[in-house]
């Protein structure tokens with residue numbers, strides 16, 4: 393577990409408040425000033441009432457007292473603005489820090505993590521759950537401090553300054569209120585936890601439906617997806633409303649308790665006035681002070697509710713923020729100079745699989761050369777590339793690039809050294825130009841165009857209304873599958889990476905285009921002899937010119953050699969080649 397973040401909300405808030413002690417201290421001082429003034433005002437009113445009743449307060453002295461009251465009111469206003477700026481300024485920083493760290497942490501996680509976490513849930517964490525923790529560090533801290541302080545000050549003034557017997561009478565209903573608060577806060581916590589969990593489900597549902605919008609429509613699943621979304625939205629809303637309903641019960645509990653306290657105070661006060669032990673002004677001040685207790689009572693309920701929400705949010709956030717990165721970046725070597733690849737006795741087993749996906753793989757790829765990996769579907773070809781990219785760690789054996797094991801390289805250096813074109817390339821929702829220049833933001837338009845030409849994409853692009861400036865839509869929806877593949881190939885051609893990995897990346901182009909692209913890649917190796925190419929392909933025509941072809945079957949290399957050698961061997965490769973040649977000639981209408 394990553395120790396940067398404490399496991400509990402209490403721990404997090406303590407650490408954060410200590411870190412921002414000046415802002416919190418300033419807010420606390422201003423709140424104390426407000427509480428003192430708010431307690432002083434009723435006692436001042438009491439003094440004025442007594443002065444008026446005894447005719448001792450008249451003329452300028454009376455107006456002076458009124459001015460003091462007005463001054464105190466203005467001061468309260470100014471201090472209220474001050475604490476808000478200090479406190480909320482700090483609590484927003486917590487929200488911001490949590491969001492940034494969440495994003496950074498997600499960047500350190502590998503595929504295994506994302507196999508168990510869903511994007512929608514992670515979005516809900518970054519929005520709703522962070523909000524809940526932020527509010528707990530701002531509003532809740534304010535209400536807890538201010539409520540407690542006001543309560544203590546008001547009680548002390550009632551008991552010590554006015555009359556302790558009145559104070560005792562006013563306290564009689566308080567045990568009932570404490571019991572009600574405890575009951576209500578338990579229910580509020582349950583309801584908020586449920587609401588946040590259901591909100592996560594709702595976000596996940598929305599993310600899933602929107603990212604697969606074409607499939608959803610094509611399969612006529614829109615109504616079903618909408619119903620699922622509605623179900624989670626309703627469940628989340630219902631749980632939030634349940635929490636609000638329980639929170640609403642605070643008000644009657646406070647109202648009943650304060651009414652009972654007022655009745656007890658008036659009864660006891662009348663008795664004390666009759667005995668000549670209390671003045672009318674003192675009773676007035678006391679009753680006004682009772683009013684000051686409303687805020688601490690509400691604050692108690694509010695604080696409990698906000699902290700419960702914050703706790704529910706933190707319970708979901710902390711495991712993600714504290715999770716160890718699944719891809720350790722402890723290497724120091726950089727940059728990779730040349731694409732020399734050595735794989736020795738490589739084994740790999742996916743956690744969820746019983747059998748090894750790769751077993752005893754040995755490969756040698758020298759700069760300037762091309763390796764082709766072929767084999768039946770599910771034989772482990774893409775897995776091999778994922779291990780080269782360090783998306784997964786081998787369970788046995790070693791992979792060396794430019795003479796060093798992969799973990800010795802800085803992750804950034806490794807990413808910069810390998811241009812990977814996956815089976816389904818990802819395009820960002822920006823222009824085609826930007827998508828091609830992703831790995832080289834400084835590339836000129838001429839270079840981008842040259843890469844597009846080499847990837848046999850240029851002619852397609854000039855036919856688009858906006859040309860290279862065409863925005864490709866989310867995930868590149870406005871381009872065909874073959875165009876998306878060629879944008880990704882142009883991206884690889886433009887990058888400085890010495891090692892290029894094509895994972896069945898020519899499957900959506902015709903054989904003529906495939907040949908042009910392979911020729912461009914060969915030309916690149918000729919111009920930059922430090923570069924090498926690994927091509928995973930089902931179509932053997934893409935492997936013919938490779939310096940070495942390996943056949944993977946059930947995770948093992950069963951055949952290896954050049955095209956001519958493998959044809960002579962008469963194994964899987966030779967059979968597939970004959971079959972694919974026959975298929976191609978039938979498509980061309982040339983019966984053999």
Ligand SMILES: Nc1ncnc2c1ncn2[C@@H]1O[C@H](COP(=O)(O)OP(=O)(O)OP(=O)(O)O)[C@@H](O)[C@H]1O
Nearest residue numbers: 742743744745749768769770771772773774775776
């Ligand atoms: N993330 C994963 N978790 C568990 N098993 C996986 C995962 N990815 C792939 N596999 C399994 O590993 C095996 C090899 O898959 P891989 O994608 O490497 O095959 P491939 O040769 O590239 O297949 P294709 O030619 O169809 O793309 C398959 O049995 C697959 O089910």
